[in-house]
Amino acid sequence: MLRGGFHTLTFSKSIEPLSLVLWTVAVLGNTTCPASDLAMTDFHVEAIDFILNQFRGAVAPFQLCPLPLFGEIIRINHLRMQAVTDDAAEVERFETEGFDILERIHGFSPQQWAETKSAATQNSDWVLMGCVYRAAVALYCILSLQSLSVLPSTQTLRDCCTTHAHLLHFLLSEGLSSPRFQRFMVWPLAVLGVEAVHGCAEMRAFVAEQLPLISRHVGIYVPLAAKRVLESFWASGMTSWDACFDKPYVFTTQIAVDTSRLYSDMSPR
Numbered sequence: 001m002l003r004g005g006f007h008t009l010t011f012s013k014s015i016e017p018l019s020l021v022l023w024t025v026a027v028l029g030n031t032t033c034p035a036s037d038l039a040m041t042d043f044h045v046e047a048i049d050f051i052l053n054q055f056r057g058a059v060a061p062f063q064l065c066p067l068p069l070f071g072e073i074i075r076i077n078h079l080r081m082q083a084v085t086d087d088a089a090e091v092e093r094f095e096t097e098g099f100d101i102l103e104r105i106h107g108f109s110p111q112q113w114a115e116t117k118s119a120a121t122q123n124s125d126w127v128l129m130g131c132v133y134r135a136a137v138a139l140y141c142i143l144s145l146q147s148l149s150v151l152p153s154t155q156t157l158r159d160c161c162t163t164h165a166h167l168l169h170f171l172l173s174e175g176l177s178s179p180r181f182q183r184f185m186v187w188p189l190a191v192l193g194v195e196a197v198h199g200c201a202e203m204r205a206f207v208a209e210q211l212p213l214i215s216r217h218v219g220i221y222v223p224l225a226a227k228r229v230l231e232s233f234w235a236s237g238m239t240s241w242d243a244c245f246d247k248p249y250v251f252t253t254q255i256a257v258d259t260s261r262l263y264s265d266m267s268p269r
Contacts, residue, residue, distance in 0.1 A: 023051060024063055025250050027070065028187055030077040031140055032229075033248035035148055038081045045078040063252055064129045064184045066113050068104075069137045075101050076141050083148040094150045098141070102151075105138045128175055129184070135168040136188040139195050140241075147241035158198075165195045169203055176210055183218045183253045186211070186226060190251045193230040197239050204234055218253050226251045 030038050048071050056067060065073070079101070083094055110130025117126045142161055145151040172188060175181045189207055196203035208227055215223040226249070233244040 020055065024252055027074055027077065028063070028252050029248055029250040031073060031144070031187075032190060032251050033245050034242050035080045035084045035144075037248045038077060038084075039248075041074075041078040041081040044074045048074055063187065064181075065133045065137075065187075066108065066110075066130055068108055068113075069133050072101055072105055072137055073140065076137075076144060079150060080144055080148060083145075083150050091149070095152070098145045098151045102138065102141050105134060105141060108134050110134060125178075125181075128171060129181070132168065132171045132175055132185075132188050135164045135171065136191045138164050139168065139191050143191075143194060144241040147243070161195055161198070165192060165200070165203065168192050169206060172210070173206070176213075179217065182214050186214060186223050186251045186253050189214075189223075190226045190230065193226070194233070194241060194244050196230075197234055197244075204230075214253070220253060222251060222253055225249065 026040060027044060030041065030044075051074075052067050052071055075097075079094060079097055082090070086094075108130070110127045113130045114123050114126035117123075139161060142151060142157050146153055146157065151157060168188060169192060172185060172192065176185055189210055192203065193207040196207060207230060211223040211227040211230075215221065229244065229246075229249060236243065238244075
């Protein structure tokens, strides 16, 4: 705050790469934790417009997650926090907001998003990643909000989760065959793993097999931690999103900071 606050720092070209890592870890970390341990969701939701505008020009700022969907993750996190801290009388408003978020997620077009991206990467690759994250964020929305009774446990939403899960399973099978995409798949795989508790042994086996492969490919422990958490959840007999996470976890892999701008900013004049 003495330096002008987060917004001021982010306008610095030398700080922007670090701020991208900060937002990625903070926001995605809030998804894979108990609702009682959510942090800074008020600040994140207040900064949505700033984030989307500031990083709109970046090629892939948040683990290849499309910016509109990243904004919806922030809103879901904030709604989860409200559900555990605000008056229970607000539950009807929470439900309406939850369905509004889900409608926007379903309305996101991976094809239109891909058309805004660099021609250096094939359009089909961007479409694939957009579809992966649309399915994963939709699952996170439904499962995490049902866990807090924000969204109802209806057959319609169960069928919706099943459809998204089968699509995500297929898309991840395709995406994980490409070494350049593997490091971006841990969070979507973790989301699929939570949904797989609902009786799909094939899906659980797929997640349990792929996470160690990513760990070896990228060279970090995070995917193995995700596997351990998910296997414990599958064996617990519980099915709700919050029951999966005994404490906050951050299931991302690529957290290195691009310091090239820092060195250029420090060059003699």
